[in-house]
Amino acid sequence: MKNHSEGNKTALSSLVLSLILLLFNSCSTLNPDDMQNSVDRIAARYVPDQREGISDIRVIEGKNHELVIRGETDSPELKQAVIDTLKKSGFIVRDSILVLPGVSLGEYRYGVVSLSVINLRREPGHDAELVSQTLMGTPVRVLKNEDYWLLIQTPDNYISWTEKSSVQLMSESDLKIWKDSPRLIYLNNSGWIYESPDEKGYVGDLVAGCIMKNAGSLKGFAKVILPDGREGYVRSNTVKEFNKWKDNTIPHSESVYKVASTMMGVPYLWGGSSAKAVDCSGFVQSVYFMNGIILSRDASLQAMHGLPVDISKGWNDLKEGDLLFFGSVRNLKHRVTHVAVYKGDGEFIHSAGRVMINSLDSTRSNYSSYRKNSLLSARRIIGAQGSKGIVAVKEHSWY
Incomplete structure (x- = not known):
């Protein structure tokens, strides 16, 4: 797997x-x-x-x-x-x-996330650092099962701890049944699963990228089944057949920025990786996922992948959707601490306090001298699909 x-x-x-x-x-x-x-x-x-x-x-x-x-x-x-x-x-x-995974896990070495957004922590405990999040319907590999906590690996290879109640444990055959079932992906930044198609009563919430089983349609609603077996209804115009989405979603510069712009004003959260709240690399990862691409989780990992873009003479070679990396230089080595999506004309969109747009151009009102002075490198994701750290959802065996 x-x-x-x-x-x-x-x-x-x-x-x-x-x-x-x-x-x-x-x-x-x-x-x-x-x-x-x-x-x-x-x-x-x-x-x-x-x-x-x-x-x-x-x-x-x-x-x-x-x-x-x-x-x-x-x-x-x-x-x-x-x-x-x-x-x-x-x-x-x-x-x-x-x-790992050890034999003590038995056949339940996999799982699928059952809540809209779940927290991933560095250690098994609520007081441990929040390092990331992942979304409903995401398949995971279970490495350890200890008390109320699971050590899991997400499709981006990131390893972290999460609460056992957040994941529906599965055997390999269970996961295959999930993968082979008709599924839907939620497209809006946020929304609800209703108890009935008249929007009375709530089952749970949703964010962009959540994946559910498709159980039919009724009166402009899709009936859905969640990984833990709960059922409900979502508006049909907010979802798309998952297999069609992953097979037909082709990232391009305009679509990357279009998704990024819908998250303007979303608050910053260290470890955040959903449309509810994001850190800088979680924002970039979320944007590219909705364009059918799985990126590495952290900015310092993302900076290792993709096609290098020369910025030594300015930003003329940059294209919309490229990633900009910021940080410092220590012992002649880059220490990347921040990432942004290039918008064009010297501007970039990123999560810093909230999702916002800043500029590298000192004549602009949204100019950030701090970001300009800490700019280290740039990478192009589009055209580098299939290389390490840049995997199309349709090519990932877990989906």
């Missing part, structure tokens, strides 16, 4: 093993810190960012040239690379690494 490229894994494994073996064999003895550092180097190659993968492997020195490796990862390839490296270096390896 995980949406990672399988190409070059064998070559990567061989390269990693060769480099680490060279390090091991260059020393007659290795202390535990040396061994841990070597394993960390392997882990960094297979899981370069802990926001999109899990790598927590510890090396403990045992007796008689024995090493105990403990911890967890969601990469079987990483686990095998560590074991192979240590064994080929002459160590006896005792493997205690858990590959």
Whole structure:
């Protein structure tokens, strides 16, 4: 289910093993810190960012040239690379690494979000940092199930904790039934699911991008079934058949800005990723999702993907819909902390306090010297679909 490229894994494994073996064999003895550092180097190659993968492997020195490796990862390839490296270096390896999802989950290793917007947190607790959100109908991979909390991975590969009550747990066969069922996607920025087609009584709320089962139509309303089995009605003119939407939605410059402009004034929320409230990268991700594209979650991740656009001589090469990245430079490296969607003519739309439009042109009333001085780079998403970090919804196997 995980949406990672399988190409070059064998070559990567061989390269990693060769480099680490060279390090091991260059020393007659290795202390535990040396061994841990070597394993960390392997882990960094297979899981370069802990926001999109899990790598927590510890090396403990045992007796008689024995090493105990403990911890967890969601990469079987990483686990095998560590074991192979240590064994080929002459160590006896005792493997205690858990590959997630663990067998304790049973068959319920997947799920579908059952509320309009759910909160995703860094740790399992209501006081933990809000790192993102995701929407009703989004398929997720379940990595852990602990008390009232689930560790999940969303289609953008982001890993976080959410309340168990927010997700309808499913087996792989359950998820296939969900995927094969006729579904609808909600198009308006906000709205309601009603108990009846006369709009009396409420079942729940909706935001743009929510996905529900289609159970027929009645009097200008679509009957819908939510992932947790609740039923209700939504106005037919606010939804579209999901398969037609994902197959026929082709992003272009004008459509990207058109969606972005409908969110003008939406308040800023750290970790927000819906039409209710957004942070800067959540705003960009939401805009592109409604144009049929799944982007990476955070600004610093988004800045790694897409086609580079030269801004060294100004903004003449920029096109509507391009992404602008802002931040600082430390030790000759960009530290991206903010992202915006380019509007054209030096203007950009972004979430900073609220969704607003600012300009790079000092003669404009909406000029932001802070943003102009902190502009680092630009990337073009349109035309880069299918590359790492830029996946069309119709090409994502989870949908």
